[in-house]
Amino acid sequence: MNDGTLRPVYRTLIKILIVNYVITVLMGSQYIFHSSGINSFLSHGYLIIALLSNSAMQYLVLAALLYTLFFVVRGRNAFSIVSALVFSLFHLLCYTDISIYRIFKFHINSMVLNLVFTEGTGDSLHFGPTIFLMFGALILAVISFEFFLARWLYQTSGEKTLSRRRMAIVSLAVFSLILADKSLYAVADLYNVRSVTRFIKVFPLYQPLTIKKTMKKRFNFTVDNEDRITFNTEFSSIRYPASKLERKKLKSYPNVVWILLDAWRYDMLSKELTPNIYAFSKKSQVFGNHYSGGNCTRFGVFSLFYGIYGSYWHQFLSERQGPVLIDELKDLDYDFKIVTSANCSNPEFRKTAFVKIPESVSDRHQGQNAEVKDPKVTAVFLDWLNTRDSSKPFFSFLFYDAPHGPYSYPADFEKFMPSNKSPNYLTVGEKDAATLKNSYKNAIMFDDFQVGRVLDAIRQRGLLENTIVMISADHGEEFYESGYLGHNSAFTDEQTRVPLVMYLPDAGPGKIDYMTSHLDVVPTLMKRLGYTSDTGLYSQGEDLFDGRGHDNVVVASWDTCSVTGNDKSYTVFSLETYNAGSFEVRKRGYHIVDDDKDLMKAKKPALMAVLKGLRLFLN
Structure with a gap:
């Protein structure tokens, strides 16, 4: 695929990433809405920045994936199909995770996968036909939306989209969001600011930045660990019971x-x-x-x-x-x-x-x-x-x-x-x-x-x-x-x-x-x-x-x-x-x-x- 063929693809990719990023942020606001303990301006501000930053990091991964895929994708239809499948899967996973978090306050994890794929799941989870029909309709609606969005953006892609100035602004905005998020959490963790650190598990795949060890080692910073609880669970064997049990014989056993x-x-x-x-x-x-x-x-x-x-x-x-x-x-x-x-x-x-x-x-x-x-x-x-x-x-x-x-x-x-x-x-x-x-x-x-x-x-x-x-x-x-x-x-x-x-x-x-x-x-x-x-x-x-x-x-x-x-x-x-x-x-x-x-x-x-x-x- 030559550069002339690639340019409309990448111009469209930038547009579709921006549109879907906005959709993801709007959906992700539900994590904040369904979280408890948000009782200060700092909490609200941190969660908003973390949402924008976490979503941006996810979209950097998606951008790299799609950029690679589009080396082998030719034409508007192929582009639209691949784009629709990737973003539909991503949005449906987000929706599922939000639904789980709304009720249970945790994300898709090994426990969820265990429930879905382990024998006997049907005895613990009961889904009626209404849920399957609704989810099926939702899947069709999302795929259709993403397909026609990709086709439309492909048709309307213009040269201005790839201007260096605009790309620099977008890149700077993404970098600033991620830097603000990680810096805010690092400082809050350093000073044990609970109105920030308690929300570490609100967003899926969120990666916090901590600097306590560095500050203590490099700058002799005094870290207050009085109220911290940490432990290591890396053990490989069991000692249970600790020793052989003693008993006295009974005339009869209940x-x-x-x-x-x-x-x-x-x-x-x-x-x-x-x-x-x-x-x-x-x-x-x-x-x-x-x-x-x-x-x-x-x-x-x-x-x-x-x-x-x-x-x-x-x-x-x-x-x-x-x-x-x-x-x-x-x-x-x-x-x-x-x-x-x-x-x-x-x-x-x-x-x-x-x-x-x-x-x-x-x-x-x-x-x-x-x-x-x-x-x-x-x-x-x-x-x-x-x-x-x-x-x-x-x-x-x-x-x-x-x-x-x-x-x-x-x-x-x-x-x-x-x-x-x-x-x-x-x-x-x-x-x-x-x-x-x-x-x-x-x-x-x-x-x-x-x-x-x-x-x-x-x-x-x-x-x-x-x-x-x-x-x-x-x-x-x-x-x-x-x-x-x-x-x-x-x-x-x-x-x-x-x-x-x-x-x-x-x-x-x-x-x-x-x-x-x-x-x-x-x-x-x-x-x-x-x-x-x-x-x-x-x-x-x-x-x-x-x-x-x-x-x-x-x-x-x-x-x-x-x-x-x-x-x-x-x-x-x-x-x-x-x-x-x-x-x-x-x-x-x-x-x-x-x-x-x-x-x-x-x-x-x-x-x-x-x-x-x-x-x-x-x-």
Whole structure:
């Protein structure tokens, strides 16, 4: 392709880059609109500059890509097709990322890809035909727009577009934006200006500039690290348990039944909503200030079975390390029955919690949703209960899925109205909170009915005399009470605080209000199985009935962690080394604390203990 052929292509390329850059910036403004804690002129100014700069850097990459492609592209039609495909894909990825950020406050990442491409995804994500039709129409509209835009710009391209003066102005503007953005963040990071540094994760692929090490080394600049939390997670092996456990032999061993309702939050245990569990709670111990170890299923269930921070998930998954609890129950010759509504391949519980008992897992039931599958969980367990060898103690885990969005239940349980069983998650907002919450409550009531059938069967067989029963949840669910929807997006009480009902054959009913955690369940059970070893050898929790409770609990997510205090404070920090210096402090109502030095000083001993705990079981 000669220079005469190339010139109209590159003149058009410059125009189309500018037009699409404007589109990207307008779309990207949604990141700012849906971010919380923007409470100063500095915050607003930084976010605007960062948006312009980050978008410009993305377009420099696109420009290089298209510049290369157009060496082999000939003619207006070929140019228009290639341009339309590249920019359409880019805009659709941006739109998808904005939709994810709007609801969950994170971007397309390894967790999102895991959900999309891992076996069993259909059990966790439910997309109706309306969403597919809307997205298909959107794709066609974007491609058509980009194609005709490219053709039109190609036809109207002029020589003036490539004037050196205009190119110099554009280049200077791009360079100035990027320099302003990186300089502003570097200075803010140097002086710990939270009104800037807290927004490091607002924009996708954003790369901050930090100069602390250089300033300290080259200019002897004093860096205030008093309130910084950093650590290194580059470990390759696991030390869990820390040493062999000791136990005393019991005359008989109790059966154990764990029942989880997906996304069942702390304020959804009542006589009206969960009559069967509520009635059972009247003869059990009820923990009114209990927290999951995660704000999503993966980390909530992990913390429950392992009794350690959810942050260990990644290492334990990579090494296929099962929980001490299952190992010890196997050694005690327990029977196992694991029945879940959703597929245990996603999250990967077949490779973690149940890796050593795959033959005991029933998780692949016929049906499209929990309305069909949850009753099968009950049926499978009851059939197994009727046929098992009653001479051996057993451990069973039942996991119901109906309260997980988009909330599934039969028409007979449509009690709370108006409801919405088929929300459009591309457009959902606070206006939909009431109807979504009603559907959620109907789904909880449906699963309470299933749990009631299980409890009746246990009772009728006389098993309550020697069975420990625990009923709880993997995490909670929010409906914009603190500005978020669903779970896995924040560490609010609505997303992390859950009910815990525990029945012990040798204990009467009671109510416990001190702060407890999923991490406490395993050491509580191990103690009642005759284990005398220090709980710190295999858990980061304590006996639920020790009478002390916690001042703080640790709640993990995919790449972040919260130290949640009994004073309703939340210290949120990254679990990834690439963002190890990013954290924020929030107080009651999940509001950001700007001047947090006094609180950080008071919390420092607890936070240092947590940091030590993050590597406790790693070599």
